[in-house]
Each structure stands twice: as structure tokens, then as C-alpha cells.
Amino acid sequence: MTILDSPIRRLDVVDLPECLDLAVSRDWARAERQWRMLFEVGEAYGIEDPSGGLAACGILTNLGDGLAAISMVVVAERFGRQGLGQRIMRHTIERAGQRTVLLHASTLGRPMYEKLGFRHVSSATNFFGYFDAAAPLTTKQVDDSPGLRRLDAEVTGSERGALLDVLLREAEQVRIVETGGKVTGYATGTRHENLTHIGPVIAADEPSARALIADIAAAVEGPVRIEIDTRNPDLLEWAEKGGLAPGVVAPCMVFGDRELPGDVARRYAPVLRALG
16 A cells, blocks of 8 residues: 555544654654643544554544544655645534634645635734843733633634633733723743743733733743734734744635624634644
8 A cells, every 4th residue: 555545544642652753854843741731622534654653643622513624644754745635624614614714834845735616815924032021010920710711702703712721721920901891812831841831822912911921921931932913013012022022924825705704803822723
């Protein structure tokens, strides 16, 4: 059997080491905790290398009834330009059904996504470093709250209950902004290997977004990472002045002519690029 005959199969957590090996082979970080979370909330698919290991993989995460994210699409270098990435993509798009499908593209992957019918709708800049613009805590630490979940559904346009269950369980920091007794903003901080990832950041306005980011950064040790939507140039400048170094800008792309549901103006940072 050749690689062109190898079927796509559903992966399980026992396949995670092979996914990590495949990612590292393409110079990705060995972000095991992130991959484990995606395996828990999503559907992982792979194409086996007839000689052993995985030739390609990808993950679909259904974020409620109206939204889905595709991520971690990796093809072994020796099988490049043989259509494996497109096979994984078409399979996951089909599995998403009638949901709006989004992804954050790499420079290498963007031409393929455009060929498949994805279009650029926004971008996010990755920031990393030690944040030194923290102020006295002005937000509230919680474990979970109905108000947080209602806000998330309102802003994202989708009931992301399964994702929130995992995210709130894993997060070391879950901070909210309340206005008139109502949750109007929230953000989480989750430890990933040697840093704390801040995201999502959902807020009614930019001052609230800044407070959420600063308070999480003040409450954790070590460097932080956050992916800030480029529709907020003042927030990008503030993050850089606070000591965070800007990195790769990744386009957010949506399949077909769909629009992202919910209120994009209140989305300052995604959960992860892998989840939107």
C-alpha cells in the first residue's frame, strides 16, 4: 500500500506521541498540554505512513452548533505536495457539517486554505515575554460562573460549553469584569510548558481588556503569551510598551462566504489560534 492509498482514520490519545513527533519534525514546538486539550475537546484525524508513524494529521473542534475550528494540520516533509493536507482539510470540513469553519493559517498553509475556499477575515499577532505594565488588581478571580458562560455564548455566537468545561478546569487564572452586577468581560491564564497563555480575552471595551490582561500577568510567574487581534492597534502598542515582543501575525480565515457569528468587536484575543 502506498501513501496515496492510506485511509484517513480517527485518532485517539494513544496516537498523541506520534502527532507530537510529526509536529516537531516540522519545527513546531512540542506543546503537549495544548495537544492534549485539543484531543479532549476535538476530533483528531490522521493518515498513516505505510512504513510507520503518521504521514499527516489535523484536528476539528466543534464549538457548539454553529461554529467549528480546524487546527494542527501537519504533513510530514517527505510527503509534501502529495495532497495529504488537502485530504485532511476536506475530511474535517465535511465533518463540521453546517457550522461556520475557521482557522488561523501559517504562511506555508495559507495558499492551500485559499485554494480550498477559505478567505481572510482578520489577523492575530502573537506576543511573548515578561509583562511589566501590571497595575493593582481591578478584576475578580473566579473558578466559573453562569455570567461568564452567558457572555461567551453572546460574544462568540455559539454555546462553547464543552470547551469552557476543559478551559476553566485547566486555567490557573480566570478573571472577570463586572458592571452593574453583570459579567461584561473575562479572560483566562493557562500554563503551557514554561509560560502562561492568556486567552480568550473578551471585554466590553479596551480598558477592560487591558485590566484583564494586566491582572493575569501580575498574578502569574514567568513569561506570558497572548495573541491579540490586529483590529485593536492601540492594544497592540500597549502590549509592546509593557514588555511583550510581537511575533508572527497569523490570518484568521473562514470557509466560504460565511461571517463569524457573534460580536467580533468584543473579542480581543482567542483561546488559542487552534480554537479561535
